[in-house]
Amino acid sequence: MKKNKVISVKEAVDMIHDGMTIMIGGFLGCKNPTKLIDAMVEKGVKDLTLIANDTSFPDIGIGKLIVNKQVKKLIASHIGTNKETGNQMNAGELEVELVPQGTLAERIRAGGAGLGGILTPTGIGTVVQEGKTIINVDGKDYLLEKPLRAEIALIVGSVVDKSGNIKYKKATRNFNPLMATAADIVIVEADEIVEVGEIDPDDVMTPGLFVDYIVSGR
Amino acid sequence: MKKNKVISVKEAVDMIHDGMTIMIGGFLGCKNPTKLIDAMVEKGVKDLTLIANDTSFPDIGIGKLIVNKQVKKLIASHIGTNKETGNQMNAGELEVELVPQGTLAERIRAGGAGLGGILTPTGIGTVVQEGKTIINVDGKDYLLEKPLRAEIALIVGSVVDKSGNIKYKKATRNFNPLMATAADIVIVEADEIVEVGEIDPDDVMTPGLFVDYIVSGR
Amino acid sequence: MEKNMDKEFIAKRVAKELKDGDVVNLGIGLPTLVANYIPEGVEITLHSENGFVGIGPAPKEGEEDPYLVNAGGQYVTIKPGGAFFDSAFSFLIVRGGHVDVTVLGALEVDEEGNLANWMVPGKMVPGMGGAMDLVTGAKKVIVAMNHTAKGAPKILKKCRLPLTAVKCVNLIITEMGVIEVTDKGLVLKEIAPGLTVEDVQNATEAQLIISDDLKVMEV
Amino acid sequence: MEKNMDKEFIAKRVAKELKDGDVVNLGIGLPTLVANYIPEGVEITLHSENGFVGIGPAPKEGEEDPYLVNAGGQYVTIKPGGAFFDSAFSFLIVRGGHVDVTVLGALEVDEEGNLANWMVPGKMVPGMGGAMDLVTGAKKVIVAMNHTAKGAPKILKKCRLPLTAVKCVNLIITEMGVIEVTDKGLVLKEIAPGLTVEDVQNATEAQLIISDDLKVMEV
Numbered sequence: 017m018k019k020n021k022v023i024s025v026k027e028a029v030d031m032i033h034d035g036m037t038i039m040i041g042g043f044l045g046c047k048n049p050t051k052l053i054d055a056m057v058e059k060g061v062k063d064l065t066l067i068a069n070d071t072s073f074p075d076i077g078i079g080k081l082i083v084n085k086q087v088k089k090l091i092a093s094h095i096g097t098n099k100e101t102g103n104q105m106n107a108g109e110l111e112v113e114l115v116p117q118g119t120l121a122e123r124i125r126a127g128g129a130g131l132g133g134i135l136t137p138t139g140i141g142t143v144v145q146e147g148k149t150i151i152n153v154d155g156k157d158y159l160l161e162k163p164l165r166a167e168i169a170l171i172v173g174s175v176v177d178k179s180g181n182i183k184y185k186k187a188t189r190n191f192n193p194l195m196a197t198a199a200d201i202v203i204v205e206a207d208e209i210v211e212v213g214e215i216d217p218d219d220v221m222t223p224g225l226f227v228d229y230i231v232s233g234r
Numbered sequence: 235m236k237k238n239k240v241i242s243v244k245e246a247v248d249m250i251h252d253g254m255t256i257m258i259g260g261f262l263g264c265k266n267p268t269k270l271i272d273a274m275v276e277k278g279v280k281d282l283t284l285i286a287n288d289t290s291f292p293d294i295g296i297g298k299l300i301v302n303k304q305v306k307k308l309i310a311s312h313i314g315t316n317k318e319t320g321n322q323m324n325a326g327e328l329e330v331e332l333v334p335q336g337t338l339a340e341r342i343r344a345g346g347a348g349l350g351g352i353l354t355p356t357g358i359g360t361v362v363q364e365g366k367t368i369i370n371v372d373g374k375d376y377l378l379e380k381p382l383r384a385e386i387a388l389i390v391g392s393v394v395d396k397s398g399n400i401k402y403k404k405a406t407r408n409f410n411p412l413m414a415t416a417a418d419i420v421i422v423e424a425d426e427i428v429e430v431g432e433i434d435p436d437d438v439m440t441p442g443l444f445v446d447y448i449v450s451g452r
Numbered sequence: 453m454e455k456n457m458d459k460e461f462i463a464k465r466v467a468k469e470l471k472d473g474d475v476v477n478l479g480i481g482l483p484t485l486v487a488n489y490i491p492e493g494v495e496i497t498l499h500s501e502n503g504f505v506g507i508g509p510a511p512k513e514g515e516e517d518p519y520l521v522n523a524g525g526q527y528v529t530i531k532p533g534g535a536f537f538d539s540a541f542s543f544l545i546v547r548g549g550h551v552d553v554t555v556l557g558a559l560e561v562d563e564e565g566n567l568a569n570w571m572v573p574g575k576m577v578p579g580m581g582g583a584m585d586l587v588t589g590a591k592k593v594i595v596a597m598n599h600t601a602k603g604a605p606k607i608l609k610k611c612r613l614p615l616t617a618v619k620c621v622n623l624i625i626t627e628m629g630v631i632e633v634t635d636k637g638l639v640l641k642e643i644a645p646g647l648t649v650e651d652v653q654n655a656t657e658a659q660l661i662i663s664d665d666l667k668v669m670e671v
Numbered sequence: 672m673e674k675n676m677d678k679e680f681i682a683k684r685v686a687k688e689l690k691d692g693d694v695v696n697l698g699i700g701l702p703t704l705v706a707n708y709i710p711e712g713v714e715i716t717l718h719s720e721n722g723f724v725g726i727g728p729a730p731k732e733g734e735e736d737p738y739l740v741n742a743g744g745q746y747v748t749i750k751p752g753g754a755f756f757d758s759a760f761s762f763l764i765v766r767g768g769h770v771d772v773t774v775l776g777a778l779e780v781d782e783e784g785n786l787a788n789w790m791v792p793g794k795m796v797p798g799m800g801g802a803m804d805l806v807t808g809a810k811k812v813i814v815a816m817n818h819t820a821k822g823a824p825k826i827l828k829k830c831r832l833p834l835t836a837v838k839c840v841n842l843i844i845t846e847m848g849v850i851e852v853t854d855k856g857l858v859l860k861e862i863a864p865g866l867t868v869e870d871v872q873n874a875t876e877a878q879l880i881i882s883d884d885l886k887v888m889e890v
Contacts, residue, residue, distance in 0.1 A: 043502040043539075044525035046518070069539070070579075096578025097525065105577070114577075117501060118543025118585035122349070125540045130766035130808050131340070132369065132376035135350035138547060138588045141566075141618035144580075151350065151369070153380060158350035162371060174519070179752045185436060186519035186530070189538045190503050197767060213751030218403060219437070220754035221538075223724050225694045225716060225769055261721040261758075262744035264737070287758070288798075314797025315744065323796070332796075335720060336762025336804035343759045348547035348589050356766060356807045359785075359837035362799075392738070397533045404738035404749070407757045408722050415548060431532030438535035439757075441505050443475045443497060443550055 020178045022230045028203050029055040032168060035088075037065040039124070039164075039199055040078055041171035041192035044070055044097060048077025049170045049205035051233055057084050065089040067124070067166055069117065069191055071098040085109070091164065093117035116144060119161050121194055127163035128197025134161055169199030172233065173222070176206035177213070180227025181220045189221065196226040205233040238396045240448045246421050247273040250386060253306075255283040257342070257382075257417055258296055259389035259410035262288055262315060266295025267388045267423035269451055275302050283307040285342070285384055287335065287409055289316040303327070309382065311335035334362060337379050339412055345381035346415025352379055387417035390451065391440070394424035395431070398445025399438045407439065414444040423451040458598055458627035461644075464489045464671035466555055466596045466625050470496050477501065477546070477586055479556030480524045483596050486555055489671075499551055501582040503542050506534020523582065546582065547589040554590035556583060557597045558621075560611045563658045565621040565633035567595065568613035580616065587620040599626035605657040607631070607638065628652045630669060637661050642669040677817055677846035680863075683708045683890035685774055685815045685844050689715050696720065696765070696805055698775030699743045702815050705774055708890075718770055720801040722761050725753020742801065765801065766808040773809035775802060776816045777840075779830045782877045784840040784852035786814065787832035799835065806839040818845035824876040826850070826857065847871045849888060856880050861888040 029052065032038065042048035057080050066087045072079040079098045081087055089111040095101040104110035115123065116138045126134050135158035139145050149160040171192040173182035182204060184192060196202050204227050247270065250256065260266035275298050284305045290297035297316045299305055307329040313319040322328035333341065334356045344352050353376035357363050367378040389410040391400035400422060402410060414420050422445050463485035470476060470490060477499045478484050487507075490496060498507035501523045508529035511517065516527040530536075537545075545551060560568040567587055570580040587593050600606060607624065624631040629652050630642035640660045643652060645668055653660050678701050686708035689695060696718045697703050706726075709715060717726035720742045727748035730736065735746040749755075756764075764770060779787040786806055789799040806812045819825060826843065843850040848871050849861035859879045862871060864887055872879050 043523075044521065046502070046521045046525065070581075092579060094579035094581040096576075096581075102577060106574075114579045116580050116584040117539065117582040118547050118589075121539035121543050122347075125763070126352075128767045129340075129763035130355065130768055132353035132355065132371040132374060134344075134352050135378075136547065137348065137350065138585045138617075140588075142584065142615045144584065151378070153350040153378075156350060160353075160369070160371075177752065181752060181754055183436075184536075184538075186517065186536055187500070187503050187521055188519050189536055191539045193538045194540055197763060197769070217723065217725065217749055217753045217755050218401075223754035223756070223764075224752065225724060225764070261742075262740065264721070264740045264744065288800075310798065312798035312800040314795075314800075320796060324793075332798045334799050334803040335758065335801040336766050336808075339758035339762050343544070346548045346550075347544035348549055354766065356804045356836075358807075360803065360834045362803065395533065399533060399535055402755075402757075404736065404755055405719070405722050405740055406738050407755055409758045411757045412759055415544060415550070435504065435506065435530055435534045435536050441535040441537070441545075442533065443505060443545070 021180050021227060022178060022209060025051050025055050025231050028052060028229055028231050029059050031201060032056060032061050034061055035063045036168060037067065037166045039067040039166040039169040039195040041190065041195050042077060043190040045072040045076040045079070047172045047188040048072060049172045049233070050077050051231065052170045052203065052205050053077055053080060056081060056086065060086070062086045063088040067091045067164055069120065070094040071101040073097050074100050091115060093120050121191065123161050123164040124191065124194040124198045127165040128194065131163060133163060135159065136161055164198065166199040167201065169195040169202045171195050171202065171204050173204045174207045175210060175215060176204055176230055177210050177215050177224065179212045180204065180224030180230060181215050182222040182227065183215050183219050184221050193222045196222045201228050202226055203229045203231060205231050207233050239398050239445060240396060240427060243269050243273050243449050246270060246447055246449050247277050249419060250274060250279050252279055253281045254386060255285065255384045257285040257384040257387040257413040259408065259413050260295060261408040263290035263294040263297070265390045265406040266290060267390045267451065268295050270388045270421065270423050270449065271295055271298060274299060274304065278304070280304045281306040285309045285382055287338065288312040289319040291315050292318050309333060311338050339409065341379050341382040342409065342412040342416050345383040346412065349381060351381060353377065354379055382416065384417040385419065387413040387420045389413050389420065389422050391422045392425045393428060393433060394422055394448055395428050395433050395442065397430045398422065398442030398448060399433050400440040400445065401433050401437050402439050411440045414440045419446050420444055421447045421449060423449050425451050459485060461627055461671055462596050462625055465630065465669055466594055467491060469594060469623065470494060470553060474552040475499055475505065475550060477551050477554040477590065481557055483555040483557060499545060501542050501546065503538060504530060504534055504536045506531040543582070543585050546585045549589055549591055551586070551590040553592045553594060554586045555594045555596050556586065558595045558606060560606055560608050560613050561595050561621050561624055562608045562611045563637050565619045566611045567616045567621050568611045569616050571614050573614065583616050587617045592622045593620050595621050595624045597626055599628040599655050605655055608657045628655060631660065639663050640666065642667045644669045678704060680846055680890055681815050681844055684849065684888060685813055686710060688813060688842065689713060689772060693771040694718055694724065694769060696770050696773040696809065700776055702774040702776060718764060720761050720765065722757060723749060723753055723755045725750040762801070762804050765804045768808055768810055770805070770809040772811045772813060773805045774813045774815050775805065777814045777825060779825055779827050779832050780814050780840050780843055781827045781830045782856050784838045785830045786835045786840050787830045788835050790833050792833065802835050806836045811841050812839050814840050814843045816845060818847040818874050824874055827876045847874060850879065858882050859885065861886045863888045
């Protein structure tokens with residue numbers, strides 16, 4: 017682990033290129049990594065495959081990437097709060113894979129945990145099962161859901177030490193700790209950056225070994 | 235949720251009967267729920283199926299249940315620190331299912347999470363794969379490992395509020411938060427019992443909804 | 453009854469289904485209102501699928517916390533004894549059967565307890581969010597909705613819209629009555645004051661079985 | 672060399688394989704010694720499979736903390752910047768490829784990189800603990816062991832004991848040399864001072880490929 021992983025937003029966004037698969041943390045705009053997203057919008061990086069819980073609202077966080085047509089494929093559980101997502105999907109401009117929220121979380125976790133997949137009852141008998149393997153375990157049917165990984169994960173952290181240890185506050189945790197485990201490069205946008213040792217080891221929710229770079233969200 | 239779940243060790247052990255499947259938290263004797271175990275030894279409850287990481291040492295925690303021949307079947311990852319376990323296994327008195335530690339953790343988690351199983355590369359090409367389904371996902375083989383559940387989980391918590399919210403300290407977390415999700419009845423032996431509201435919601439590692447009863451470990 | 457009065461009536465009746473100690477997830481819209489009518493002496497724990505239990509009342513104006521929203525993105529509070537967690541753990545709670553009751557709306561429900569509430573092909577495709585997991589995992593699934601939509605029945609012989617899950621609904625509560633999903637079909641157990649069984653059946657495509665012990669809905 | 676000197680020699684050579692920033696898991700026994708010889712300027716993070724990263728030195732007498740043991744059950748400390756977690760997360764780290772190097776002992780290793788280190792049927796069956804996950808998940812697997820056991824080779828054409836995992840070993844470091852597992856077989860890359868290639872081959876059942884660039888082992 018590098019001892020100080022803090023870089024500028026520009027350095028971070030220089031790593032993001034057209035066509036990449038990117039995970040972005042947050043839930044309905046609640047603490048998306050907005051500085052990083054704004055810089056992505058400014059850079060105009062395009063043809064992204066985006067993995068996120070939702071597409072927020074048109075003018076907030078992730079929503080801007082959709083409105084600005086930078087996303088080619090979206091994997092999410094909910095798009096209802098951003099009409100533009102539905103419009104682009106219906107117009108055939110945006111490919112959308114809708115995934116049940118619990119399955120999305122578990123697929124990302126599997127990607128981070130080196131699992132080949134998980135068996136879930138969610139989606140059995142619905143359109144979600146289309147094209148998927150059904151496996152019967154002890155008399156009950158489950159869908160085999162495959163792991164998800166990304167080239168880059170952009171997450172947020174409430175308190176982040178310079179080695180990348182993260183503490184999330186309140187409802188900002190959501191998908192962030194999962195995405196931190198499931199990408200080749202993990203960049204955290206920190207509300208507050210502190211020295212190594214300032215976070216109690218019991219309070220660390222994402223150990224620094226998962227984090228490659230830190231940018232200040234201030 | 236009951237508002238005050240605190241009961242006596244005797245009331246707790248009254249719920250444990252011959253032949254039950256029991257999970258016990260802890261790692262090599264580090265914070266096994268020793269008061270509950272000692273009471274089980276005293277009660278002499280037998281023919282148990284025990285799910286635990288290990289069988290500790292002969293005179294510590296879980297180890298005593300083995301020495302006292304109260305366990306009929308054991309599911310664990312490691313038995314090397316308690317010679318009596320190996321002796322009973324070799325003598326055909328104790329059935330032992332050895333499970334890789336990461337697989338054991340994940341199987342218990344799957345039991346708590348309503349998953350039908352997980353696919354792991356661990357154990358492929360070894361005796362662990364005997365009798366199990368191998369599933370190929372995108373060109374790589376994985377073992378289908380099934381969920382584990384118990385009738386009762388006996389766990390430890392460092393700080394427990396009266397509604398059952400648990401904070402674990404340091405290395406005492408291990409299997410406890412997983413087992414808390416995967417049993418019909420969950421009893422936590424608490425180092426310290428506090429009032430509801432005294433644990434910061436960010437610090438709760440096992441929400442009280444998983445905990446049925448609390449006994450004092452003091 | 454007017455729409456808003458209907459909603460209040462339905463929410464009040466749903467609230468009576470909740471037992472002391474229940475862990476409950478309330479869907480967006482009408483189901484959220486249920487929290488306002490929890491009976492005296494009953495304490496429930498509300499689960500918010502974005503990552504916590506212990507949803508409290510809305511914050512006072514000016515006291516909104518950007519770190520603390522519910523699954524609908526609205527500012528909320530957390531009660532003492534609540535707990536935060538990540539999305540995987542949130543759905544471990546849901547899928548693992550640790551939610552006692554989930555209350556949600558429906559576009560269609562049918563005789564087998566199949567539920568459709570997440571999309572209308574070509575029109576509305578908001579995504580299933582956490583709904584599929586909730587109705588698959590919760591111990592009891594209560595559909596709380598208006599009995600009909602623009603006069604058309606929503607309780608059908610067989611759902612026509614894409615399903616949220618199969619055979620998942622336990623109870624249907626509308627402004628007209630309370631219907632239990634059983635192996636034999638839909639059993640009308642309670643009927644709203646002033647209505648006849650024929651009124652309810654006429655507003656229902658599925659064949660209703662009338663309970664021997666049919667009661668008047670009280671809220 | 673004597674046994675204890677061998678151990679020290681092996682541990683020192685293993686330590687040279689570790690790079691600044693590596694996340695490392697050291698098995699019980701000889702591998703644990705590696706922590707004592709980390710080169711100047713190299714900072715590694717030690718993973719303890721019972722649930723934390725950042726293992727520090729043993730505590731002073733009287734300062735042992737019953738809440739803080741390593742995976743061998745011994746009292747340890749945690750360094751600033753360390754983190755605690757549960758067993759599922761601990762093995763998410765392991766299985767998910769987030770451990771850069773794992774160092775562990777072996778009963779047998781073979782030409783394909785197969786490893787046997789967890790049981791001798793009918794004799795020793797301690798269980799695999801975390802070993803199967805570690806050798807399956809870690810990016811680099813280093814076997815650190817004595818070259819022979821009571822004179823009998825441990826580096827075989829084909830393992831005879833039950834395997835820990837197939838084709839998992841990357842590097843074998845013994846008191847006699849450093850051997851890399853490649854697609855073509857076992858390549859002897861370094862040889863201990865004073866030994867000949869024949870000495871090493873005679874103590875090895877598997878056929879060794881001698882590196883064009885064979886070096887003398889330095890610690």
